[in-house]
Amino acid sequence: MKSEPGEFSIDDLAKNGREFWDGVRNYQVRNMFRDEFSVGDKALFYHSNCSKIGVVGEMKVIQEATTDKTQFDSKNKHFDPKSTKSAPRWLGVTVEFVSKFKHTVSLDKIKEIKLFSDSPLVKKGNRLSVMKLSKKQYDKIVQLGSK
DNA sequence: GCCAACGTTGGC
């Protein structure tokens, strides 16, 4: 799950303990939240659009998809005037901090790992802010981040 | 700050 650290970083999550993952305005990701996220699932935190791009820690899903309230807030930058309370468009999940890696697993490093050659993460022009990982991929990143 | 790639919007 990607976030720009200037907006929300792993340190912010560590401080808060938990966070509702709002602001997703992409239907593919919305559907993933709705259909594929379960309580107890693990996720990796990825810092995008910054000086040290890569995976920085682990988190855990503690609540399944619910309505993202920022879509109704006209002052919020994620406000969606076309969404209605009777049929909300956008969802978010709640995650809990698990750990911050000793070392950021950089995007460059991930590109070198064969396990990731088919991952959308390393594909040019990829714009998904949330994507699926196999258990092997997940474990590999955790191993690299911990050592 | 640049810009390629992509998703979305809206006129037709």
Next chain:
DNA sequence: GCCAACGTTGGC
């Protein structure tokens, strides 16, 4: 339903 224009993402 097509597609040009536009806005956003995100690596560089």
